[in-house]
Amino acid sequence: MMSFWDILLLSVALAMDCFAVSIASGVILGTRDKAKGARDYPLQAEDTNRQGISFASCPLPLATYRLSLLFGLFQAGMPLVGWLCTNWLAEHIEAYDHWIAFGLLVFLGGRMIRDAFREEEEAHHFDPTDLWTGIVLAVATSIDALAVGISLAVTGYHTIRQLALPLVVIGLGSFLFGVLGHLLGMRFGESIRRRLKPELLGGIILIAIGVKVLVTHLCDV
Numbered sequence: 270m271m272s273f274w275d276i277l278l279l280s281v282a283l284a285m286d287c288f289a290v291s292i293a294s295g296v297i298l299g300t301r302d303k304a305k306g307a308r309d310y311p312l313q314a315e316d317t318n319r320q321g322i323s324f325a326s327c328p329l330p331l332a333t334y335r336l337s338l339l340f341g342l343f344q345a346g347m348p349l350v351g352w353l354c355t356n357w358l359a360e361h362i363e364a365y366d367h368w369i370a371f372g373l374l375v376f377l378g379g380r381m382i383r384d385a386f387r388e389e390e391e392a393h394h395f396d397p398t399d400l401w402t403g404i405v406l407a408v409a410t411s412i413d414a415l416a417v418g419i420s421l422a423v424t425g426y427h428t429i430r431q432l433a434l435p436l437v438v439i440g441l442g443s444f445l446f447g448v449l450g451h452l453l454g455m456r457f458g459e460s461i462r463r464r465l466k467p468e469l470l471g472g473i474i475l476i477a478i479g480v481k482v483l484v485t486h487l488c489d490v
Contacts, residue, residue, distance in 0.1 A: 270424060270425040270426060270431065271424065271435070273434075273438075276434065276435050276438050276439075277438060277442075279417065279435070279439065280438045280439045280441070280442030280443070281442060281446075283344055283411075283413070283414055283417065283439055283442070283443065284340075284344065284439075284442045284443040284445075284446035284447075285446070286410040286413075286478050286482075287337075287340040287344065287410050287411075287443045287446055287447050287450070288446040288447070288449065288450045289450070289474050289478060290340075290406055290410060290450070290471075290474065290475065290478070291333075291336070291337065291340070291446070291447045291448075291449070291450025291451045291454065292450040292451075292453055292454040292474070293454060293470055293471035293474045293475070294333075294336060294397035294450070294451060294454060294471070295333070295450060295451035295452065295453060295454020295455040295456075296454040296455070296457075296470060296471070297397055297454075297471060298330060298332065298333070298397055298398070298451070298454070298455055299454060299455035299456070299457075329448065329451055329452060329455065330398070332397060332398035333447075333448060333451040333452075333455075334448065335398075335400075335403065336397060336403045336406070336407075336447060336451075337443075337444045337445075337447030337448045337451065338444060338447075339403045339404060339406075339407040340406075340407050340410065340411070340443045340444060340446075340447045341440040341441060341442075341443045341444030341447065342407070342440060343407040343408060343410075343411040343414075344407075344410075344411045344414055344439050344440055344442075344443035345436045345437070345439050345440030345443075346411075346440075347411045347412065347413075347414035347415050347417070347418065348414045348415070348417045348418035348421060348432075348435070348436060348439060349418060349432065349436060350415060350418060351414070351415040351416065351417060351418020351419045351421075351422070352418035352419070352421050352422045352426065352432060353418075355418070355419050355422040355423075367412070367413075367482050367483050367485070367486035367487070368483070369409075369412055370409050370410075370412040370413065370479060370482045370483075371479040371480070371482055371483040372479075373405055373408065373409035373479075374409045374410075374475045374476065374478055374479030374482070375475070375476050375479045375480075377402075377405065377406070377409070377472075377475050378471070378472040378473070378474070378475030378476035378479065379472065379476070380472070381469070381471045381472030381475065382469055382472035382473070382476075383472075385469035385472065386469075409479075410478065411443075412482075413482060414439070417439075421435060
């Protein structure tokens with residue numbers, strides 16, 4: 270079985286995709302909150318900007334914790350599924366799980382990039398606060414963790430009790446990196462917005478993650 274430090278490093282590695290997606294989500298949420306604040310409270314927004322304090326410094330919205338929780342649950346749940354169904358997954362799912370993740374991420378990323386270049390009134394903007402969008406992102410970024418469950422099954426984890434520590438550490442790591450990513454995205458979202466449309470940035474990140482997943486698996490074959 271793995272040492273605690275090995276499990277911790279594994280948790281960080283699995284959380285990196287969640288972290289990248291969360292940064293993009295935070296950028297989008299931060300720029301929208303600032304725009305909403307400027308429309309609803311123009312005098313307050315002007316005063317805030319004069320003082321050098323951005324709306325991104327406000328407390329994180331509930332949607333941040335919900336999406337981060339989804340990341341944590343799915344990152345912890347996928348290894349459990351892989352562990353429970355080791356033989357079946359190895360024979361049937363592992364051959365094309367990377368194509369599923371690639372397809373989901375490219376679909377969402379492509380839609381975000383399309384909306385970035387549409388007129389404001391025509392665009393159906395990517396919404397990180399939408400529950401179904403969050404679930405799709407959580408599934409797409411956690412499919413890789415299925416293989417981790419298979420690895421755990423063949424490295425000495427034979428009972429649920431033994432598996433509890435890795436699953437908790439993996440899930441907690443993804444949750445914390447999700448919150449941190451949102452915080453960074455919202456904090457620096459305005460400066461990013463001046464250089465690049467948030468939806469365009471998010472779309473590029475999602476497609477890049479999808480390509481990375483696909484290339485990594487194809488190179489391992």
